[in-house]
Amino acid sequence: RRGCEVQRPPSVRMSTLPASALCACTFFFLVPMIILVVLSFSSLHTVEYGLDFNMITMVVSNKTFSTAGLWFLGFGHTFIKYPRTLQTLEFTPGRRGRLHTRTADGLPLTLGVSFQYRYIDYKLYELYLNFKGEHEQVYLSTATAVIADEACRHQAYTFFNDKQGIALNMSKRLNDEFETSLFAHVEALQITEVELPSLFQEAIVKSISTKQEITRSMRYKESMRVTFETDLMVARQTKEQTVALARGKANSRAEAAAANAQITKQTVQAEMDAFFNVSAALSLTPSDALDYLWWDLLKDDAADSKEFLIGVNPAAYIRAEPRAAS
Template identity: 25%
Template sequence: MVNAFDKFVVWSQNHFKALCVLYLVSVILFSSSFSSLGPLEMGIARNNIASSVDKTMVYMGGRYFLGIGKEFVKYPTTSQNLEMSNVMAATSDKQFVYLDLAIQYRLEPNSLIDLFTERQQAYDSFYRREAEQALKDVCVQWQTIPDFYFKRVEISLQMENSIRAILEANHAKLVAFQLRGIKLQPATETKIIETLVAEQEEITEGIIQTTTVVRAKKEQFKTAAEAEVKVINSEANAEGIEIRSKSEAKAFQLVTDAQSSKLSKLEETLALASPQKLLTYLWYTGLAGPVKDKTNVKIGVDSISQSKLTS
């Protein structure tokens, strides 16, 4: 027969086990009430038990106590890259072009709840469809030739503005846009190449003609310059001859004046009465120049009679 003490022991053991199980379940439920977001993530809280979303708050990176049965619907805070290759679009002249581009966009935290309500997490495919349609709407406004060759900058800017408007209307922001390439149909490419070659040949011909004209003018300038140089040299030679003649005449005049002054002073010093006597004196003293017919006869000063000098 089981006594009261044994019953109490059994009852205590059963309650202890129940408490342990309850504690373990409580720990599990408490730990599952926490949820975290990475540093480059944002999200909204969703109640999986009630199938509802908390539309009052957008959570940024961190660890939060949400409660039992709740978790985050996560979205990136960084820029997302959307690449699109070989997008076929028609132009206004019924031709086709193939676009290669890239779009970088970022989700807006302030309208993240609206994005979830409208798109849940299928926003990337939605943006791709809308961007492709926007590109086609832009291309149909331009002609293949010459717009898609000469006006690619304007076309790219219009595409960028169109995609920016679509993203801003759907809770995102355009970060960057690159139109990396535009491919035309082979026949169109060939026609453009032929047009470019013809234009280049025309430009080359114009350059050759301009070069010929410049060379002709250069030869004219060279001929005129050479003629002018000859004239300048002739004038310089004439001026040189004139200057040399004037110099020689001036020198001769100076020598003559010096000799005349010297003779006058000599005539005055020797008291010669007439020029004839002065010439006779010069002849005897050798100042008149060298004597052509030289003889061995020596004539002294005393051989000249005083009467001849004074007569």
């Protein structure tokens, strides 16, 4: 059996070499491919714009990417990113220092200014070609020149009297310059500090204080004028009411007096007619009629008095003489 034993050929033992070589080839091929694919993606956030930049050929695409997400750009490509939110540039003691210029009347002026701008998305390609990412320094230099030039067009007093109007003019000029040459839009500008020579500032403060006093006095005068007009109106209304009430009372009393006079007249007339009828019916002389009237009056008074005179001539006039002091 030993003589007939068949030995395995060496080719069968060598059959494992192609599998390991295949694994090695697969490893050295797939891993770089995976790396290349991974490096071909680039992300963009919600608050960013992006330009496709080929780092191999050093070429920038003119397409602006504005949608957030993970983008397949290709190997060696990446995003040149620009913020899509408002950006602020400040000229303050804490940031870049204040601006020094002069007013239209020659006084030295120190300004604290800040403004907000936003990139124009469809002009980002032109922005990159012109400045290669170094645009912020250009923005600062341009803003300094425009703001200083606009400040020179206004007198010193205007910076106290109409600071907001000056800020609007600066914002408009700055926006025109940025949109034309710097591919951005200026949203707003604020003048945060105004510093002029101390003597001028003291004079301005005194002038403003005087104007405030004048304004306060004018308002007080107007208030008192309204108060006096109101009091005058009330007095006139009160006068008219008093006159109307007096006239009403006078008319009422006049009508009552007229009514009483008419009643008295009618009563007297009725009594005269009655006595005339009595005198005619009884054939009384005027003297007899007077006596009748006298006794008739005495009869009416007798109900209220205990004293009654009998036999007194109605024509007699009785006067009591005061007694002499004893």
